[in-house]
Amino acid sequence: MSRSLRRGALAATALAFSLASLTACxxxxxxxxxxxxxDNAATSxxxxxxxNAMVITQPDLESKGPAVVAATIFNSxxxxxxxxxxxxxxxxxxxxxxxxKDDKDSKPNGPLTVPAGGSIVIGGKDNASAVLSNxxxxxxxxxxxxxxxxxxxxxxxxxxxxxxxxxxxxxxxxPSALPQSPDGKPSKPAKSGKPQEPxxxxxxxxxxxxxxxxGTDPSGNASDPANAGEQGAEAGTGxxx
Numbered sequence: 001m002s003r004s005l006r007r008g009a010l011a012a013t014a015l016a017f018s019l020a021s022l023t024a025c026x027x028x029x030x031x032x033x034x035x036x037x038x039d040n041a042a043t044s045x046x047x048x049x050x051x052n053a054m055v056i057t058q059p060d061l062e063s064k065g066p067a068v069v070a071a072t073i074f075n076s077x078x079x080x081x082x083x084x085x086x087x088x089x090x091x092x093x094x095x096x097x098x099x100x101k102d103d104k105d106s107k108p109n110g111p112l113t114v115p116a117g118g119s120i121v122i123g124g125k126d127n128a129s130a131v132l133s134n135x136x137x138x139x140x141x142x143x144x145x146x147x148x149x150x151x152x153x154x155x156x157x158x159x160x161x162x163x164x165x166x167x168x169x170x171x172x173x174x175p176s177a178l179p180q181s182p183d184g185k186p187s188k189p190a191k192s193g194k195p196q197e198p199x200x201x202x203x204x205x206x207x208x209x210x211x212x213x214x215g216t217d218p219s220g221n222a223s224d225p226a227n228a229g230e231q232g233a234e235a236g237t238g239x240x241x
Contacts, residue, residue: 041147041161047077048114048154053147055088055132055139056123056174059167067139068175069095069130069147069161070123075114080105082152083112083120086130088161089146090138095130103128114151124172131175141165 041053053071058064069086086095099106100120105113112128114120121127132139139145144160151157166174 041144041159043157043159045157046154047075048081048149048151048157049074049076050149050157050159053159053161055145055147055161055163056166056170057136057139057141057163058175059165059171061141061165064134064136066134066175067132067136067163068123069132070174071149071161072119072121073114073149074119075116077153078116079153080116081114081154083114083149084152085111085148085150086122087148087150088132088139089148091132092138093133095132098129098131100128101126111152123174139163 040051042051043049051072051074053069055067055069057067069088073083075081083097086097087093088095096109097112098109099112103113103120105115106128112120112122122130141163143163145163146158147161149157149159164170164174
């Protein structure tokens with residue numbers, strides 16, 4: 001075989017190896033997540049891996065309605081863990097956790113169970129939700145703010161997550177928009193703290209729950225991350241394939 005043919009064969013082999021590596025990587029935690037854009041926060045601490053973490057606010061920049069935390073959480077251990085709380089730096093309250101439609105292990109409202117060898121998706125229709133009430137002043141679109149996930153065994157897992165409004169692509173992952181008044185501005189909350197009923201002609205549903213999912217397939221994994229995560233005193237960073 002001539003030198004040129006040998007070089008060509010080696011180049012083809014290298015390309016095939018590279019593609020095989022990417023395919024193998026996609027067959028892991030990222031195989032089913034091609035819906036959520038890459039570069040969202042991700043980290044691994046012990047048996048816990050968190051991908052596609054982000055804070056999603058109301059689409060209206062002037063709205064003071066709830067925001068949500070969205071993420072996909074994996075537990076590679078042989079024992080279930082409980083996600084006890086989620087908090088965002090700058091807010092004075094922890095997110096209200098509500099289990100997903102098919103979650104039979106968690107209570108309706110409160111800590112969420114991450115099954116052994118399994119995962120949960122926070123955010124999206126029929127998935128678990130984590131709602132931050134009236135957090136517009138503390139959560140700013142375009143920022144990267146620290147989010148702390150507290151687990152029963154792993155403890156605190158801290159990471160920087162992007163803050164984005166629930167418009168365009170993220171509209172299906174973020175909180176439901178507040179009902180609009182006739183002048184097009186969000187209605188003011190009633191004394192109970194809940195949004196008032198929509199005015200005549202308004203069809204918005206002020207559920208306060210996320211309307212989309214943070215993972216490709218709600219039951220699957222999350223897309224390629226690029227941001228760092230840390231546990232407690234800034235544990236290391238990890239970029240996923």
